Amino acid sequence: MDTPELLSLNKFNVDEKEPHIKIKKEICAGCTEKPCLVVCPAGLYRLDQDGDISFDHAGCLECGTCRIMCRHKGAIEWQYPRATFGVTYRFG
Numbered sequence: 374m375d376t377p378e379l380l381s382l383n384k385f386n387v388d389e390k391e392p393h394i395k396i397k398k399e400i401c402a403g404c405t406e407k408p409c410l411v412v413c414p415a416g417l418y419r420l421d422q423d424g425d426i427s428f429d430h431a432g433c434l435e436c437g438t439c440r441i442m443c444r445h446k447g448a449i450e451w452q453y454p455r456a457t458f459g460v461t462y463r464f465g
Contacts, residue, residue, distance in 0.1 A: 380415060385432060388458035392430040393451070394439070400448040401426040408442040409449070435460055 401407070402425065409418040415432045418439065440451040453459070 376414075380432070380434075382463045383434075384461040384463055386458050386461070387431045388454055391455060393435075393454040393459070394428060394430050394433060395450040396426060396428050397448050397450075398425055400445050404443075404445055404448070406444070408444075409439045412438045412442045414438065433460065 401409075407418075407420075407426065409426065409428075410420065414436060415434050417429050417432055419427050421427050435453065437451060440449045443449050
């Protein structure tokens with residue numbers, strides 16, 4: 374199985390009221406490297422048409438890679454999802 378097939382086996386209970394990751398676009402705008410675009414294993418960080426970072430927490434694998442790789446303090450607010458929300462791994 375390839376990565377998209379494996380990811381599709383996971384179950385996501387998305388918390389629409391309180392996302393567990395929030396990005397501050399004003400800080401991200403000053404970042405030239407933008408490592409979040411390449412390090413997220415689910416590919417959830419993207420550049421929109423204006424060159425601004427966007428993020429969809431709905432498919433987050435909760436690995437924390439984005440917060441470790443980000444060099445700009447405060448750009449990514451990361452915490453584990455509230456109880457009963459987040460990813461449930463269903464393979465392996």
